[in-house]
Amino acid sequence: MKAAVWHGVKDIRVEDVELRALREDEVKVKVAWAGICGSDLHEYQEGPVFIPVDQKADLTKEIAPLTMGHEFAGVIEEVGSMVTNYKVGDRVVINPTLTYRKKHEDLDRYDGFNFIGLHGDGGFATYANVPESNVHRLADNLTLQDGALVEPMAVAVQAVKDAGVTLGDSVAVFGAGPIGLLTVIAAKASGASKVIVLDLSDDRLEKAKELGATHIINSGKEDPVQAVRAIVPDGVDVSFEVAGVAPTFKQAIDVTKARGNMMIISIFARPIEWNPIHLTNTGVNVLSSIVYTPTMFQRTIDAMSTGQLNPQGIITSQIKLDEIVEKGFEALTNDKNQSKILVELSGVK
Template identity: 40%
Template sequence: MKALRWHGPRDLRLVDLVDSALQPGEVRVRVAYCGICGSDLHEYVDGPHAIPVDCAHPISGRRAPLTLGHEFCGTVVESAALEIRVGARVAIEPEYRCGTCDYCRQGQYNRCISMGFVGLMGDGALAETVVVPAYTVHDLPDEVRFDQAAVLEPAAVALHAVRTSGLRPGDACAVFGMGPVGLLTVAMLRQCGAGEIIAVDVQAGRLGLAGAMGASKIVDASREDSASAVFGATSGKGAAIAFEVAGLQATIDSTLACLRKGGEAVLVGLMGKAQIDVFDIVNRELRLTTSVGYRDVFPPLIAWTAKGLIDPSVIVTRKVTLTQAVPQGFEALISDKDQVKVLVAPNGEDVR
């Protein structure tokens, strides 16, 4: 099979690999679509960040070089798990879990002490086929298209962040950063009963998508002060909850500044060290919440998509083949801010 392998920064190689034999509890999936994630871009530009290089990951047993890709779906072509049938259309929840640590036993598998992701800590789906643990597999109803299913993974990040927050029906919310997860956070807030939803970014195209995803107000932070705009949209009260999904100091500052007293900031974006005004946070009795990965959210996402309540594929801006993945996928996402979510079709499915 052909696979796109990470060997180092700016070093992705399209290679031919021999399919490995399945171990008990594993499933081989023919990949329909695999999305390129911001995490993949970070690994491509200046990794490794999450990719194990010196030591193999304790669950996958893999280290670099490895195949990227953790947002994917496809068809089961081989199964060594009794509960998974060959021919099933499936979406993959790509979180590794040990199943034995305290967190796993409590059902908090996204906090597993050995947590990792297929396609970052093990071989992923920028390949014609991929082998995954059976516990990652979710059946797809006929009503869910593959291009929708490939975007369920970032939708899962968004829904888990919303569920982790203290959202109550009618709460005014702000979302800073209209990348894929930020846009999907807007959609999840709308689905979960938020009131005013203010979307903040500096790209007009992405703000337009935010309106299509359910934002009631869009704010171009390159033209106006975003925190002031949030207060204006909430009759001077401020947001009850604000989601930081960009991973930038400036957006962290604005996320905190736009909150009402007693409000909550949910940190989803990834970055290194940041500065915060602790006096201000304490004085306004703000809450800081963080969200990582997801748990127990794929079933509702699949059901909502099947019923037409959400459509994750709205954020897809391009579909490419595996041979086009680097120039028209990775490089395009870096240089063209109008690109939001690029799907790769490793087996040449519909790339219109």
Template identity: 40%
Template sequence: MDKMKAARWYAAKDIRVEETSIPIPKDNQVKIAVKFTGICGSDLHEYSNGPQLIPVDQPYSLNGHQGTTTLGHEFSGVVEEVGNNVKNIKKGDRVTVEPIFRNPESPFITTGEYNLSEPLGFVGLTSNGGFAKYTVVEDYMVHKMPETMSFEQGAIVEPAAVAAYGLQQSGMKMGDTVFVAGAGPIGLLTVQVALASGASQIFVSDVSDNRLKKAKEVGATHTFDARNKDIPQKIRELTGHGVDVFIDAAGVQASFDTGINSLRNGGTAVLVALFMNKVQHNALDQAMRELTIKGIIGYRNIFPEVIALISSGRVPVEKLVTSVISLNEIVEKGFEALINDPSEVKILVDINRQ
């Protein structure tokens, strides 16, 4: 069987770039020659503290995947081959991938809320992903890219969809004020999408000066050191009553408290980050101020809009890319760089770079 190079997760701090078999698509699958793949925060969690979502103790029930995994769920490429039952996708199509698995027996499929179907699974976590020369995905995951979109941009559609979906779920309207806690890739993409959607003021907090500078570059009107205790007071002074929308892209108690206290009465908070620890919350305050607090997982029914925003130039996601590396460099210049170098924001792996 033909071989290819891939970045394979074995355990925490054990990712190996090695030869593995080239996958063959099943009847409803698409084989993609990968061009660029982004390193996501969830990939970083698997590298640092995995397994998190990678099925190790028992196989993922939708496909039987278990154990050693080729990471990567933010990627673009060219269709190499399609399964016998695949329609509307052909060899040579330029594509990006929406990596959420859908359980066909889930009641959420019929309602269109496919991201809520269980068991939750993602390409590159509960199946082999995009840190490889080739990968196979389900046909429903594949979205065609216009010629005006580069493969680099295509690799950032997935995290941009998280940002766009968070704002969509917030009910943000043109002219609204928005506070984003956390200036990592998702937070910065939220700034870009909020700006493109007509936000009048965009506030961002983070502990990194480099990331706050990047936030200003991509559209934030005001930035704050997240360690400051007076952020809610300053935001209320600047808005008159607090922000309409709070997006938590940090996922810790401090960011949650700061954001909730910065909302206007009747405002909406959306928890975009994955909170790894429980938070305490004043439910009486929420009731008295009629606050809405929502959680999201991934996205749904939004990839076409995000592709249009990026390909039109309204959301210049390429501004977030701080490094492009080869697959062989993925550990030292990828995962370790994101852990140790505060200037890094979004790192792309050029799969064909030697």
């Protein structure tokens, strides 16, 4: 079968690979659509960040080169002998997080933490074998394209919950990439009254406005801290760092009110220099959120099904698997008009 395989920095190859044998607790999914994530882009541009290269990953027992892709949905084509909750023909979306599953689920997401598509073979392929425990049934009124958006939407939903956004809150989002845009959607759905988005790209800022941002600020054209404080003089209730660079990390703290929360969602591929006295002087709480619980993943599907969450607006391109480097990773690297690019596998909707 065809698959997009990571071999190294700027070295992703679409090649023929053999799907490993299906295990008794797994389902074989014929992939319909898969999204390119910011984490995938980090691996392409400057990896390895998560991808195991020196030794096998703890939970998957796999090592590079491996098939990428962790935002995907498809149709079950085969079930293992121990699978009880799913059958051939079921439309499903994959929760790609793998943990030891020994703790309360809110803590479990920090226990082990391997990722289908980063620590082991994923969904940029014709087929993917995944554990039954990582499969969620897709609501009947959602398309398989919608299914490819569940995973990144769940990241934003979990982060907004963890940050404590409530009715009437003011929010600042630093970074209008896909997760930043989805954070706008999740914050609005949670009742935020002011959602201020900051980015260097006017095109991305306009997209943020389309998706619900009440204010947009180009950080390259005006001082971001002064601009936010002009809107909310005492500082926002919650800020989200979704850019993953030192300047926005510090600015997100500076725009947040005393005892407010600054939430880190972004992946910092490299260390930054920062003095914690910044917090001592401002009284801001710095929080972080990684992925989501299985419950929050399911709630994201449910909220998309009822129309409470509508992430479809972040899709900017649909491409074929053979085009994934040039029209996928390179386009996301060079074209700031791009947000979420979906890769067509079977193309079933």
